[in-house]
Amino acid sequence: MSNTTRRTALGLAGAATLAAPAVLRAQETRTWRMVTSWPRDLPGPGMNARRLAERIGQMSGGRLVVKLYSAGELVPALQVFDAVYSGTAEMAHSASLYWTGKARAAAFFTTIPFGLTPQEHIAWIEHGGGQELWDELYEPFGIKPFMAGSSGMQMGGWFRKPLQGLADLDGLKIRAVGLSADLFRRLGALPVVLGVPDIYAALQTGAVDGVEFLGPSxxxxxxxxxxxxxxxxxxxxxxxxxxxxxxxxxxxDGLPPDLRAVIANACAAENQFTLTESDWRNAEALEALVGGGGVQLHPWPGDIVAAARLAAEDLLAAFDAAGGIDARIHDSYVAARRRAQLWARASTRAYLEARGVA
Structure with missing residues (x-):
């Protein structure tokens, strides 16, 4: 073997030796813990969390395995944010409206009273600057947020007794969270913050008179x-x-770029899947509840809606007055809602009125 050939062979061998650890690191299997705010496999968000964990594992080819912990298995339902912040878990699946005590404007990234519809919300996050503001809001906590599911349009809530008007809310104990709790308080009710696993028992025993949760399914x-x-x-x-x-x-930050892309795309896919699933299953569930389930469906009394709209304006104005990140989130969100108004009237609302009950 000539000296030139020998040097070439040694150089290739050295390059292979240097490259091998990088290849091994790229193929390394990671196991992450995901804590959730939901009972295991709860229709809607519970199944949503499970599918997200499975998507990440499948899309990563098994390089990132996500072990799922439902509410209470590793941490309580309303402590998952702290679990990620402290390092107890690498991931969580929850809803931002639970964290208004930590970051007041967090509620905007789930929903606010008289706010954006599901599709309008996605448009704001993805195209209107919402994601950048969300990242900034959670940055002090060392957390990166993603949309990762949607239960779609919600219902007004369950009550043990019928409501005739605004006076019936006075002193009424209602399970509510986020800005919903603040709004009901302004309407005279007594909001009670409960994690999902505790809601049914509270309603059953009369610890609360009404419950605001999700949609029919x-x-x-x-x-x-x-x-x-x-x-x-x-x-x-x-x-x-x-x-x-x-x-x-x-x-x-410790992930290679391709695994970051896996998480981002798994969240986006699950967000869209869950939104369409919610529409399908909510329609089915509402028909079953009203058709043979003994449920009485009521519109909110007009004076409650009118009072709520005024109270919501005052509630949201406080974010603008606060300045800083809260004001910038408020202003961006309100601008997105204003932008959507004319198109909503000319498209969805007009079409549904034209289609009628059929």
Whole structure:
């Protein structure tokens, strides 16, 4: 072997030696913990979280395995944000409206009273600057957020007794979270913050008089119709139901670019799948509840809706007055809602009126 050939062979061998650890690192299997705010396999968000974990594993070819913990298995339902912040878990699946005590404007990234519809919300996050503001809001906590599911349009809530008007809300105990709780308080009710696993028992025992949760499919799965027969529409506190995936910034930064893309795309795919699933299953569930489930469907009394709209304006104005990131999120969101108004009237609303009940 000539000296030139020998040097070439040694150079190739050295390059292979240097490249091998990088290849091994790229193929390394990681196992992450995902904590959730939902009972295991709860129709809607519980199944949403499970599918997300499975999508990530499948799309990564098994290089990123996500072990799922339902509410209470590793941490309580309303402590999943802290679990990611502290490093107890690398990921969480929850809803941002639970974290208004930590970051007041977090509620905007799930829903706010009289806010964006599900499709309008996605448009704001993906095209109107919402994602960048969300990232900035959670940055002090070392958390990267993604949309990762949507329970779609919500219902107004379940009540043990019918509501005739605004006076009936006075002193009424209602399970509500986020800005919904603040709004009901302004209407005279007494909001009670409860994690999902605790809601049914509270309604059954009378610890609360009413419950605001999700849409008909998830509500029926919780069994609320067994202890409260009065179901109100439309929602005015929660017109959207975006769930979030929370990822530890430290864990995120430690991923190679392709696995970051896996997480981002798995979240986007699950977000769209869950939104369409919600529409399909909510239609089925509402028909079953009203058709043979003994549920009485009521529109909100007009004076409650009118008072709620005024109260919501005052509630949201406080974000603008606060300045800083809260004001910028408020202003961006309100601008997106204003932008959507004319198109909504000319498209969805006009078409549904033209289509009629058929």
């Amino acid at each position: 998830s509500d029926r799965a919780q069994g609320f119709q067994q202890v409260a027969s009065h179901y109100y529409w439309p929602t005015f506190t929660k017109p959207n139901g975006t769930a979030e995936c929370l990822v530890s910034r430290g864990a995120w």
